[in-house]
Structures are given as structure tokens and as C-alpha cells.
Amino acid sequence: MDSIIFDLDGTLWDSREAVVKACNQVIKQYEELEEITVEDLKATMGLQADDISRKLFPNISEEDGKAVLQKCFEVEIQYIEKRGGQLYENLNKVLEKLSRDYKLFIVSNCQAGYIEAFFTYHQLGRYFVDFENPGRTGLSKGENIKLVMERNELKTPVYVGDTDGDQKAAHYAGIPFVYAKYGFGEVEKYDYYIEKVEELVDMF
Template sequence: MDSIIFDLDGTLWDSSDVVVVGWNNVLSNYQGLVSAVTKEDLQGIMGLQVYEAGRKLFPNIDEDTQQRILRECCEVECLCLAKQGGRLYEGLEEVLKALSVKYKLFIVSNCQAGYIEAFYEYHQLQKYFIDYENPGRTGLSKGENIKLVMERNHLSSPVYVGDTEGDMKAACFAGIPFVYASYGFGEVSSYDYVIDRLDGLLGLFDE
């Protein structure tokens, strides 16, 4: 194994406390059309692309309006996260520092452009990662973005770490092993490895 590609939400951090405030500030401008969202609502769409999130959160309005509202929400959430950050999972920087000595590290998330950058800007963790990708920049699925990162960085044997069924399917699409972060937001039907806390990655591949 030469590298580890990470999901972001539910794997490296939980941004929902900050994001729910920003989203509800936007949604308050659409009273009568949509309702306020909860942290649980947001955690339920983690890992979905924006158009999928719109259909799940606002099924009773037309798709154009869904996407307009979500674009506003996404812009606000990136601004908020760049200023306030999110809740990093315990020991994140120590784990990344140790892993980066042995492996090349990457992020592939189903987020909008600017989201991973906000994670980097506030928490200053970009020094541990070589590259990142998301559908906001490429328009591709998570599996396709994993393959894109693999190809442009000449990775021969990466693994993907994530917390949802979509993450598992993306790793399968890319043809690489999947590490299930069971402490995250989702459940999965299968996995190659499982960790119940982030530092479970340390030594996992030495077994």
C-alpha cells in the first residue's frame, strides 16, 4: 500500500454544528417554502452530491429552486467554516502526521468547490495532504474522482477511508480496498477493514 485517500465529513471532521447555523440563516429567507434544517438532517446528506441533497431535503419544491437555495447555503457554509472550522475527530493531526511519514495522503469528498479549502484554511492541515478532489471542481462522481486522483498522482495501491455506503461503492468503483470509519455518520453493507476511532488507522495495515 502506498497511499490513503480520505473522505472528509464523518471521517476527518464533523462540521454540522457550524453548517446548520449558516444554512438556517439562508433558509430563513425562504420561509413558507422550506423549513429549517437540523444537524441530523445535514448528517443524513453527508456524502451526497448537491443535486441529491436537494431532492432529499426539499422534495416539495422544483429542482431549480432546490439548487438555487443549496448554492446559497454552500457559499455561506464555506465562509463560516473558513472562519470557525469544524469539530476535528480526536487526535486527527497526530494521526495524519504519523501516517504521512509512511503514506501519501489525499482527500476526495462529495462537496462543493471551496469546502476542502475551508477545512484547510481554518485548521491548517494541508501540509499533510498531497492532493484533493471534489465534484464541485470536476463534476464527476466520487468513484471517478478517486480514480482521477490515483491517475494524476501515479498511485499503485491506495485505500479509501470513509463512513457511508456511498464511500464503499466509490472505493469499489475505483477498484481499491475500503476502510469503514464506523464512528462516522453512516452504515455500510461491506468493507475490507474497519476502525472505530481515527487512530485505529495506525498500524492497521501492518497486521
Template structure:
């Protein structure tokens, strides 16, 4: 094993409270939606791409209306996250620092462009991460973005760490082992390894 590729939401942090604040601020300006989002709404969308999230949360909107709403929500979300951050899971920096001394570390998340940068801006963890990718920049699936990171950085034997079955499928698509973060938002039908807290990675690797 030469590297570890991380999912972000549900694996490194929980951003829901900050994201909710941003999205509900935008929804108040769009009476056509007539709803306020709760944390449960976002919990069921973790791991999905933004278009899928939009269809799930706002199924009654026309495509053009939904696209404009999502654009506004994501822009304010990035701003709020950059200024306020999210809830990091326990010992994240300690573990990332230790792992970075042995392995190359990366992030691949199903988020919009600017989201990972906001994570870096507030929490300052980018010195431990060599490269990152997301569909907001590439338009690719998570599995394809994992492959892109592997090719771009000449990785031979990475593992992927995530918290949903979509993460498992992405790792399988890329042909690499999957480490299931059970403390996160989702479930996984199968996995190669399991962690119950982030620091378990130090024992696993």
C-alpha cells in the same frame, strides 16, 4: 500500499453544527421553504452530492428555486467553515502527521467547490495532504474522482477510508480496498478493514 485517500465528513471531522448555522441563516431569508433544519437532517445526507441533498431536504421546490437556494447555502457554508471550522475527530493531526511520513495522503469528498479549502483554512491540515478532489470541481462521481486522484498522482496501491456505504461503492468502483470508519455517520454493507477511532489507522498501517 503507497497511499491513503480519505473521505472528509464523518471521517476527518463533524461539520454539522457549523453547516446548520449557515443553512438556517439562509432559510430564514426564503419563506417559501418554511422550515428549519436539524442535525438529523444533515446526518442522513452525509456522503451525498449536493444535488441529491437538495432533493432530499427540499423536495417541494422547483429545480430552479432549489438550485438557487443550494448555491446560497453552500456559499455561506464555505464562509462559516473557513471562519469557524468543524469538530475534528480525536488525534487527527497527530495521526495525519505520522501517516504522511510513510504514505501519500489525499482527500476525495462529495462536496462543493471551496469546501475542502475551508477545511484547510481553519484547521491548517493541508501540509499533510498532497492533493484532493470533489464533484464541485469535476462534476464526477466519488469513484471517478478517486480514479482521477490515482491517475493524477501515479498511485499504484491506495486504500480509501470512509464512513458510508457510498464510500464503499466508490472504493469498489475505483478497484481499491475500503477501510470503514465505524465512528462516522453511516454504515457499510462490507469492508476490507474497520477502524473504531481514527488513531486505529496507526495500528492498521
């Protein structure tokens, strides 16, 4: 194994409280929309933007839902840059140890600027070689994993994530999947699993 590619939400941190607060600042501007909750957001983890807007805003048109979600994304990034999210326990130490022996990457189904906001507030960018998301490329998670593999000439990476979509993306890219059981999703098929992020250090 030469590298580890991570999902972000539910794998490295939990940003749901921050995201909900940011989104509700936008939603309050629309009489036809109800504020969302952390549980509402949990149901969207691992999805791409179009699917998220349909789940969160089913009572308005798809076009209007996309527009509202885009405004949410913009406020969300500003919010996270200033307040961050909840890192999983000992994440900084885990990344520091792993980065000594492996190249680290992030591929997440998020908007452009989200991973950068994660790096900005928590000062963790120094551990990662590269990252990608559909907000920049318009590609699926599996395609973005392959893109990162190709441009960084990775031969034997693994993907660490917490949802069924993550498993399918890793399978699409032809690499092993490590299921983060502490995250947001339920996954039946996986090559390895961890109960907490620290277990990655001993696993590899």
C-alpha cells in the same frame, strides 16, 4: 500500500453544526422553507449536490432547491473558514504520523472550496498531497478517486470513508475500503474497519 485517500465528513471531522447554522442563515430568507437540523443533514452525508437539494428542500421545485443549496454552499464555506468544524480526536497527530510513510489525499462529495476551508481553519493542508471533489470536476466520487490515483501515479491506495456510497466508490476505483465505523453511515461490505481514527496508525 503507497497512499491513503480519505473521505472528509464523518471520516476526518464533523462539520454538521457549522453547516446547519450557515444553511439556516440562508433558509430564513425563504418563507416556504423550514430550518434544517443536524439530523436532517445527517441523511444527506455522502450524497452529491442534486440529491442533497431534493432531500433538504422537497417542497420546492428542483431548480429552486438547487439555487437555495448553492447559496447555502457559499455561506457555509465562509462560515467554516472562520469557525471550522469538530475534528475527530487526535486527528492532527494521526495525520502527522501517517504522512511520514504514506501520501495522503482527500476525495469528498462536496462543493468547490469546502476542502480548502477545512485546510484554512484547521491548518491541515500540509499533510495532504492532493484533493478532489465533484464541485470542481462534476464527476462521481468513484471517478474522482480514479482521477486522483491517475494524476498522482498511485499504485496501491486504500480509501477511508463512512458511508455505503464511499464503499461503492472505492469498489468502482478498484481499491480496498476501510470503513470508519464512528462516522455517519451504516456499511455492510468493507475490507477493513476502524472504531476511531487513531487505529489507522497501527493498521498500516
